[in-house]
Amino acid sequence: MSFLIGMMPPLLQGFSITLQLIVCAIPIGLVIGVMVAVGRVYGGIALSPLAWGYQLLFRGTPLLLQLFIIYYGLPHCGIVLSPFVSAIIAFGLCSGAYHSEYFRGAILSIPDGQMNAARALGMSKGQSVFSVIFPQMLRKAIPGCTNEIVYLIKYSSLAYIVTLVDLTGQGRLIGYATFRFFEVFLIVGLIYLGMVTIVLRLLTTVEAKVRIPGL
Amino acid sequence: MDSSQIIALIGRSLPALFQGAGITVLLMGACLGVGVLCGIPLALVHVYGGYWSRSAAGIYDRVFRGFPALVLLFLFYFGLGNISGLSVSPFVAVVLALGLRSAAYQAQIYRGGMLAVAEGQMDAARSLGMTKPQAICFAILPQALYFSLPGLANEYSILLKDTALAFTVGVVELFTKGKFIAVQTRATLPIYLTVGALYLLLTYAGIFCFWMTERLAHIPGLGWRSRDTER
Numbered sequence: 001m002s003f004l005i006g007m008m009p010p011l012l013q014g015f016s017i018t019l020q021l022i023v024c025a026i027p028i029g030l031v032i033g034v035m036v037a038v039g040r041v042y043g044g045i046a047l048s049p050l051a052w053g054y055q056l057l058f059r060g061t062p063l064l065l066q067l068f069i070i071y072y073g074l075p076h077c078g079i080v081l082s083p084f085v086s087a088i089i090a091f092g093l094c095s096g097a098y099h100s101e102y103f104r105g106a107i108l109s110i111p112d113g114q115m116n117a118a119r120a121l122g123m124s125k126g127q128s129v130f131s132v133i134f135p136q137m138l139r140k141a142i143p144g145c146t147n148e149i150v151y152l153i154k155y156s157s158l159a160y161i162v163t164l165v166d167l168t169g170q171g172r173l174i175g176y177a178t179f180r181f182f183e184v185f186l187i188v189g190l191i192y193l194g195m196v197t198i199v200l201r202l203l204t205t206v207e208a209k210v211r212i213p214g215l
Numbered sequence: 216m217d218s219s220q221i222i223a224l225i226g227r228s229l230p231a232l233f234q235g236a237g238i239t240v241l242l243m244g245a246c247l248g249v250g251v252l253c254g255i256p257l258a259l260v261h262v263y264g265g266y267w268s269r270s271a272a273g274i275y276d277r278v279f280r281g282f283p284a285l286v287l288l289f290l291f292y293f294g295l296g297n298i299s300g301l302s303v304s305p306f307v308a309v310v311l312a313l314g315l316r317s318a319a320y321q322a323q324i325y326r327g328g329m330l331a332v333a334e335g336q337m338d339a340a341r342s343l344g345m346t347k348p349q350a351i352c353f354a355i356l357p358q359a360l361y362f363s364l365p366g367l368a369n370e371y372s373i374l375l376k377d378t379a380l381a382f383t384v385g386v387v388e389l390f391t392k393g394k395f396i397a398v399q400t401r402a403t404l405p406i407y408l409t410v411g412a413l414y415l416l417l418t419y420a421g422i423f424c425f426w427m428t429e430r431l432a433h434i435p436g437l438g439w440r441s442r443d444t445e446r
Contacts, residue, residue, distance in 0.1 A: 059372075060415040062379035065390060069407045072397070076404040154283035161383065168285055175293060182294030185286050193281035 007174045007184065014170030015191060021087055021156045021166060026149055028092030033099025040100070041107050042129065051100070058097035063155055066090045071162040087159040095152045102144030106137040139210055146203040150196050167191060221405045228396045228406060235392030236413055242309060242378045242388055247371065249314025254321030259351065261326045279319035284377050288312040292384045305384040317374050324366035328359035361432055368425035372418045389413060
């Protein structure tokens with residue numbers, strides 16, 4: 001029991017780093033996701049292949065490798081980033097690629113007629129996308145994005161590999177100090193499980209709250 | 216370092232990287248195998264189990280889908296030896312951690328497949344004199360597995376990329392090989408980009424294989440093709 005209480009302060013410290021990582025990476029991922037999805041659907045010949053290539057690259061390679069390229073590879077061309085910033089960028093870019101597929105699916109599920117109707121009412125293409133397509137797309141994409149955010153929370157544990165002492169990193173330090181790896185990682189895992197459960201509850205509530213009746 | 220040197224360097228490191236890719240494929244195959252072997256029974260429990268077995272499967276599901284892959288890997292590599300006194304080899308730890316994790320995800324895929332089989336099929340099989348296990352084995356499962364193929368292709372691509380985590384416990388697979396070479400030659404960016412290209416190749420080659428399997432295993436009158444022919 002005293003072992004449990006003793007390891008709480010460092011774990012809490014790691015937890016706060018993990019939380020900061022997640023809170024910073026989620027909006028980046030969502031913004032990139034929307035941009036890439038819009039690029040793929042409405043981008044034409046110029047942007048659409050670019051967005052497709054982005055998805056292909058970031059969904060086809062391991063996140064660990066992307067993190068390594070940003071943290072250890074970019075200094076090769078003179079760009080040196082701190083571990084925290086590299087982790088946020090890697091998580092944001094990667095989850096953006098996955099988010100974009102959910103957003104794209106949501107856009108494609110909206111009937112073509114809506115775009116035509118908006119255009120016929122005198123809206124420009126940009127206006128119709130913003131005021132007609134977006135509000136529906138964002139709502140329809142919530143279940144998929146919830147999934148992706150849950151993945152992001154769990155994959156934030158990779159940050160420890162680029163020397164950031166997050167929840168997993170603290171768990172490892174405690175493990176090495178006490179040699180009670182099993183108990184430590186069980187607790188660490190349960191904390192992640194708790195985070196995931198809370199976020200799932202929260203986003204399910206949001207989904208129900210913003211639902212458009214009859215849609 | 217100019218570009219011709221970099222290209223020569225990549226050329227020289229390719230054999231080692233291919234060797235690493237072999238280990239990655241081996242790891243992935245073992246994990247996918249564990250996932251299939253444990254995932255199908257788990258899905259059966261989810262769908263046909265009683266109250267207690269379903270609750271147990273639910274807890275398994277919660278833990279293996281709620282814990283990060285890295286934490287599970289450390290639990291199996293460091294933790295298992297810790298409580299049992301066994302020394303777990305890195306390879307076995309990765310296969311157990313990622314395989315059992317994949318089983319939890321695969322169980323959901325198979326469950327979806329089973330639920331997609333029309334309910335009347337069970338009744339029809341029972342009315343033909345089959346026992347319930349027979350009906351599950353010969354009527355429900357073959358169709359459910361076919362319906363699961365697209366989800367399984369997805370799981371494959373996730374699993375393949377997760378095997379890169381094996382680097383943290385010292386299995387020398389594609390990513391680890393790449394890291395060795397990158398550290399030795401100090402040409403980090405070109406080497407990591409090559410490693411990325413190899414992962415990309417493996418991911419999409421595998422997805423193509425699943426797609427081919429789906430076409431070959433197609434059951435006449437079932438799924439998307441029949442809808443096309445009906446039209």
